[in-house]
Amino acid sequence: ILNVEQSPQSLHVQEGDSTNFTCSFPSSNFYALHWYRWETAKSPEALFVMTLNGDEKKKGRISATLNTKEGYSYLYIKGSQPEDSATYLCAFNTDKLIFGTGTRLQVFP
């Protein structure tokens, strides 16, 4: 059974703090790793699709790195804002997407 783990489960930070969280996935038979942001009462929204070892992607204040050899990806948020409050999901891509349980981020003003 393929396991995708995310840590921490939840995170509370002050506005302006930078933060990061981890997604661990099987290091064999890697195809792609997806990151999603899921705000309350909305649909999950795709942030990044990462495929190459050492890949780094950036979208505004959010960036992600990928290490396929050791099976982890980091998501970084620089200068967190209250609107960044959401659950961040990663998903390991095999013939389907296997999701982690997410990191719930709350940013306090």
Add this chain to the structure above:
Amino acid sequence: KAGVTQTPRYLIKTRGQQVTLSCSPISGHRSVSWYQQTPGQGLQFLFEYFSETQRNKGNFPGRFSGRQFSNSRSEMNVSTLELGDSALYLCASVRIGQSDWGRQETQYFGPGTRLLVL
């Protein structure tokens, strides 16, 4: 472009009943995936349809079934509902493209159907 739509948004059923949920993907997308989310669990993959054919299935009992129509709209059905089927059911419209490293999928999620089984 209209997004993914799911109907109904909320549903209350009792044990033993059956339910049908509907998903209309983004125009032009031919692949639809379904997921279940229960408290404390990540999104659990139910099945994927492409051009009216089930391409992949998750580890759910046979009470969970689905289909896709020629216009790419998809339905999922749960028969003989159990309390544990209470969940948020999400549908994703899948855009399949090609990149330098091969086939790349991006999933666009609908708002979900929240099912409560009493």
